[in-house]
Amino acid sequence: xSTSIAALRALIEQRFPDATPLTGGSHITEQVxxxxxxxxxxxxxxxxxRERLSVWAPQGGATAIxxxxxxxxxxxxxxxxxxxxxxxxxxxxxxxxxxxxxxxRPKSRLHALRAADELLRSGGFSLLVLAGSEPQGTETVRLxxxxxxxxxxxxxxxxxxxxxxxxxxxxxxxxxxxxxPFGDPAxxxxxxxxxxxxxxxxxxHTVFPIPVTYHELRLxxxxxxxxxxxxxx
Amino acid sequence: MSYVCLxxxxxxxxxDFPADLVAGLLGVAPRVAVGERGLIWGDARGLHGxxxxxxxxxxxSDYGFDxxxxxxxxxxxxxxxxxxxxxxxxxxxxxxxxxxxIAPYPLHVLSPDERLAPMLExxxxxxxxxxxxxxxxxIEVRLGADGVRLWQRARADDxxxxxxxxxxxxxxxxxxxxxYGLKDPERMLFVINSLAGTVCTALxxxxxxxxxxxxxxxxxxxxxxxxxxxxxxxxxxxxxxxxLVREALDTITLPDAVMGxxxxxxxxxxxxxxxxxxxxxxxxxxxxxxxxxxxxTDDQGDVVVTPESSEHPLVExxxxxxxxxxxxxxxxxxxxxxxxxxxxxxxxxxxxxxxKTVTVDTEPRRDHEVPVRYLDNxxxxxxxxxxxxxxxxxxxxxxxxxxxxxRCVREDGMMVWLFRGGAQQTTDWFLHxxxx
Numbered sequence: 001x002s003t004s005i006a007a008l009r010a011l012i013e014q015r016f017p018d019a020t021p022l023t024g025g026s027h028i029t030e031q032v033x034x035x036x037x038x039x040x041x042x043x044x045x046x047x048x049x050r051e052r053l054s055v056w057a058p059q060g061g062a063t064a065i066x067x068x069x070x071x072x073x074x075x076x077x078x079x080x081x082x083x084x085x086x087x088x089x090x091x092x093x094x095x096x097x098x099x100x101x102x103x104x105r106p107k108s109r110l111h112a113l114r115a116a117d118e119l120l121r122s123g124g125f126s127l128l129v130l131a132g133s134e135p136q137g138t139e140t141v142r143l144x145x146x147x148x149x150x151x152x153x154x155x156x157x158x159x160x161x162x163x164x165x166x167x168x169x170x171x172x173x174x175x176x177x178x179x180x181p182f183g184d185p186a187x188x189x190x191x192x193x194x195x196x197x198x199x200x201x202x203x204x205h206t207v208f209p210i211p212v213t214y215h216e217l218r219l220x221x222x223x224x225x226x227x228x229x230x231x232x233x
Numbered sequence: 234m235s236y237v238c239l240x241x242x243x244x245x246x247x248x249d250f251p252a253d254l255v256a257g258l259l260g261v262a263p264r265v266a267v268g269e270r271g272l273i274w275g276d277a278r279g280l281h282g283x284x285x286x287x288x289x290x291x292x293x294s295d296y297g298f299d300x301x302x303x304x305x306x307x308x309x310x311x312x313x314x315x316x317x318x319x320x321x322x323x324x325x326x327x328x329x330x331x332x333x334x335i336a337p338y339p340l341h342v343l344s345p346d347e348r349l350a351p352m353l354e355x356x357x358x359x360x361x362x363x364x365x366x367x368x369x370x371x372i373e374v375r376l377g378a379d380g381v382r383l384w385q386r387a388r389a390d391d392x393x394x395x396x397x398x399x400x401x402x403x404x405x406x407x408x409x410x411x412x413y414g415l416k417d418p419e420r421m422l423f424v425i426n427s428l429a430g431t432v433c434t435a436l437x438x439x440x441x442x443x444x445x446x447x448x449x450x451x452x453x454x455x456x457x458x459x460x461x462x463x464x465x466x467x468x469x470x471x472x473x474x475x476x477l478v479r480e481a482l483d484t485i486t487l488p489d490a491v492m493g494x495x496x497x498x499x500x501x502x503x504x505x506x507x508x509x510x511x512x513x514x515x516x517x518x519x520x521x522x523x524x525x526x527x528x529x530t531d532d533q534g535d536v537v538v539t540p541e542s543s544e545h546p547l548v549e550x551x552x553x554x555x556x557x558x559x560x561x562x563x564x565x566x567x568x569x570x571x572x573x574x575x576x577x578x579x580x581x582x583x584x585x586x587x588x589k590t591v592t593v594d595t596e597p598r599r600d601h602e603v604p605v606r607y608l609d610n611x612x613x614x615x616x617x618x619x620x621x622x623x624x625x626x627x628x629x630x631x632x633x634x635x636x637x638x639x640r641c642v643r644e645d646g647m648m649v650w651l652f653r654g655g656a657q658q659t660t661d662w663f664l665h666x667x668x669x
Contacts, residue, residue, distance in 0.1 A: 036578060059647055061580060063669040068578040079522060086586075090666070091540030091552025093581035104529070104536050105554060111533050118529050124522030172580075172646030177618065184598065185620040188640065188648060191580055191668075212648075212668060213579040215548055 032127050032153040035072025036065065042197050042206035044166070048127065048153040052165035053144045058157050060170035061193040064210055066129045066155060074100035078126040081119050085112035085133025092215045109133040113143065120146035120154060127153045134158030170195045173207070188212045236395070237262070237275035237286045238312035239293060241301040244271060254296045261288040264396045270344075272313060276396045277305065283325050290322065306331050310391040314342050331389035336362030343386050346379050361387040404435035405497030407449075414453045414490020418482050421491060425478050426471075428496040433471040441501040442467035446474060448481065451493035460485055465530040466523070467502040477531065530556070546627045547634065549584060549665075580668040582650065588663035593651065604639055604651055609664060614649075618642040622653075638665075 013020045031047030033040050040046045048054055048069065056062045070080035079100040082089070087105055094103060104119075106112040112133035119125055120143065128147070134156060135143050140163050147154040161167045175188040191212055196205045239258075244251065250267060258265045262285060264276035277285045282305035293301045303323045304315025311331035315324035318338055326334045335342070338361050340353055356375075358364050364372075364387040372384045385391070406428040415421055425448070436443055444467045450458045462477050526537050535556035545551045591609050595602035603619040621639035628634050636654040643649060648668040653660060 059667070059669050061669060063583060064578060064580050067581075071577045079518075088583040088585065088666070090548065090582050090584040091542050091554065092548060093579075094540050095577070102526070102557070103538055105538050106533060106536050111536070115529055115533065115536065118525050118532075119522075122518070122521045122525035124518035124525065172648070174646075175618070175642060175648070177620075182599065185618045187620060188618075188642070188668075191646075191648075211579050213581050215551075215582060216544075 030151075032069070032073060033076075034065065034069035035075070036068060036208065038206045038208040039065065039195055042195065042204040044197070044199050044202045048155060049165055050126070050151055050153045051148040052153065053140065053147060053163055054153065054155045054166035054168060055159070055161045055164040056155055056157050057159055057167075057169040060172055061191065061195075061210055062157055062168075062170050063131065065170065065193070065195070066131075066157070070101050070127055070129065071095075073127045076126075079124055080127040080129070081125050082129045083112050083116055083119075083131060083133065085109060085131055088132065090215070093213065106133070113139055116143055116154070117146050120150040120152050123150040123152075125150065125152050127155070129155045129157065131157040134160055136160060165199060167198045168195060175212070176209075187214070235276075235278050235282070235307050236305070236309050236312040237277045237282055237289060238304045238306075238309070238316040239273040239275065239286070239289050239301055240271060240303075240313075240316040241293065241298045243300055244298050251296065254293060254298075257292045257296060258289055261285065261292055266395050268395070272316070274309070274312075274395050282306075283323070286323055286325070306334070308389045308391045309393050309395060310343065310386045311335055311389050314338055318342055332365060335387070335389060336360065336365065340364060340387075343383060345383050349376060349379055349383060352376065403498040403501060404432045404439070405495060406431040407493065407495035407497075409451060409493030411492065414492055416490050421494065422475075422479065422482065424494050425496060426475055428494065429471050429474050429478065432496055432498060433469050433474065436469035436498065436501070439501075440504050442469045442504060443474070443498045443501050445499035447495075447497050447499050448478065449495040449497070450487060450491050451495070452487060452489040453492050454489040456489075458485075458487060461499060464527075466527040480531075526557075546625050548582070549588075580648070582666050583669050584666040585664065588652070588665045591651070591662050591664045593653075593662040601637075604641055604662070607641075607649075607651065607662065607664070615644040616641040617644055640668075 030050040031043070031045045032050060033047040034043070056066065067082070070082060073080040077100075079102065081102040081104060083104045083106065085106060089103065089105070095101070102119075102125075104112075104115050106115050112130065113135055116128060116130050116133075116135075120128055130143075135158075140160070143154060143156075144163055156164075171194050173192045173194055175192075176190040177185045178187045178189055180186045189212060190209050192207060192209050194205060194207045197203070244254075250271065255265055255267060255273070258273065258275065262275035262277075263280075266274040266276075268274055273289075275285055275289050286303040286305050290301050290303050301322065302316045302319055304312040304317075304319060304326070305324070306312040306315055306326040307328050308331045311326050311334055314335045315326055339359060340361060341350070343361060345353065353364070353376075358367075364384055367384065369381065369384065372380045376383075408424055408428060415424075432443075432446070444464065446462050448460045448462060450460075452458060460481055462474070462481050464473060464477060468474065529537060535554075537557045538554040539557045540552045541555050542551045543553075589609070591607045593604045593607040596605050601622060603621070604616050605619075606613050606615045608614075619639050619641045622637035623639075624635070624637050626633075626635040634654070636652045638650060638652045641649050641651055649664060650666045650668075651662060652665055653662050
């Protein structure tokens with residue numbers, strides 16, 4: 001009886017590799033550590049699974065955490081890529097000359113998916129984040145296969161969790177503020193984020209702080225003109 | 234022996250010089266140059282100078298010039314003196330004897346400058362040997378730079394560059410037909426594929442990669458259309474060039490049937506590449522990554538980018554995205570990670586490409602209004618904290634703008650960036666981005 005179950009499990013793992021659990025199976029997938037200790041402890045096997053699709057619900061600090069994971073991958077001497085499908089990455093916050101971190105700004109959703117497919121199949125990227133261009137249906141199948149061929153951890157920022165081996169959601173719980181002398185909020189210095197991790201046979205969560213970064217606010221190009229004048233009421 | 238100088242007192246000089254003679258001489262000498270005063274130079278580097286001189290004299294004799302004189306020497310000046318001043322039809326100067334050979338000849342064999350000649354005569358210097366024996370500094374002080382150059386020639390130190398290295402022709406291949414005209418792109422591709430095979434094979438043999446190729450169509454109306462095809466990365470791969478050709482053919486409209494196609498390389502580069510690091514974990518996959526990036530760039534344009542930021546007051550105007558140069562190697566010296574200090578974990582601003590108009594409800598806070606909720610996509614979002622306003626104004630000499638920015642935390646924890654104002658002093662509210 002046990003032999004037939006083991007054979008059945010082996011057959012399923014062979015024919016439907018994406019359907020096999022990340023934990024508890026005979027085959028343990030390799031991981032890509034995010035570099036955030038609290039999160040890695042909450043993830044099955046200590047990182048984002050290679051050769052698999054992970055889906056992270058948008059917002060709630062997903063961009064910050066995944067970007068940190070990309071930097072961590074580069075720091076370990078590997079490559080990562082960020083496909084900015086909706087072109088929301090602000091250049092002010094993107095590190096220049098980050099050797100192994102590639103930023104792709106495609107013109108359309110289809111271009112974003114093609115770019116993801118191309119980069120995944122190259123086999124040179126440990127982590128690929130697809131933001132703002134969520135794959136659907138057969139597109140997901142194709143990208144999952146590409147991730148398996150290339151040995152990459154593919155993370156899609158979206159809500160469609162079909163075929164995803166790992167589902168993550170995050171939520172910003174509270175902020176720590178610096179206040180004005182009047183007691184008004186002046187600047188959020190840190191946010192506390194809760195990340196929920198779900199996979200087959202796995203459910204965990206973690207809470208950790210994330211600093212908030214601002215760009216330098218330049219008020220006017222014309223220094224001789226009065227600034228902070230406000231708008232007409 | 235390096236140089237053969239051929240001269241005849243009877244052949245015409247200047248424009249009347251027989252061009253056919255030079256063509257005939259090229260049959261025996263690899264390079265021939267016609268110099269001043271009716272001198273013909275033959276390049277004898279790597280050849281037997283005496284034999285080459287004899288053959289050149291024989292060719293000249295066939296053209297009717299029986300009184301030619303030839304000089305063979307390691308330096309042009311010695312060969313010239315041997316040809317023009319020698320008493321026998323052929324004078325061969327042994328290597329190392331050039332200076333000694335020209336030493337007894339009078340100075341006029343070096344064709345001194347009209348200004349220098351009387352000065353040298355006044356100084357009592359009559360022969361090449363007498364001039365060569367002088368000190369260089371003394372020549373420079375008394376006769377200047379021209380005098381030094383003449384002194385060098387008198388010492389058989391002649392740096393004239395008689396034979397320029399011809400530019401190496403870049404590979405090309407062409408095919409023409411006259412009995413029919415091609416209009417079918419697939420048949421054209423078949424022809425071009427064959428031409429590309431020839432060109433790419435030639436590139437590989439030369440150890441070069443093409444950066445640009447030109448596709449020239451000879452049309453039935455006796456005109457030509459040229460299309461330059463560029464590759465993001467220099468390549469000698471037929472497959473890559475054929476893909477670019479296919480994409481180019483999709484956009485090309487030709488006014489008439491094609492009667493011939495030429496594919497020629499426009500510019501090349503060597504096969505040099507970046508130095509890799511064997512201990513780099515990404516080293517093995519670097520070429521594959523580079524190929525993928527190039528493929529992406531060829532397909533979609535400059536989508537692999539890196540930002541260049543300015544200090545413009547408007548954050549959306551600060552960044553220009555530049556194409557990232559290809560290079561598949563990860564950082565060669567990765568920074569060390571500290572486990573307690575995760576790298577670059579920060580909530581940062583995500584910008585909408587265009588600020589989105591939203592409806593905002595406000596309430597007064599001392600001397601200004603702050604947003605308390607806003608309507609976006611038919612959904613109201615309550616704001617629990619609002620920091621601001623941060624007032625930004627400028628562009629008074631062009632398109633003026635004036636904005637009041639607020640950083641607002643929604644009830645679901647998301648921090649959004651709202652502003653009031655915009656161009657021309659409007660008071661509309663916009664959603665500009667969020668922190669994520």
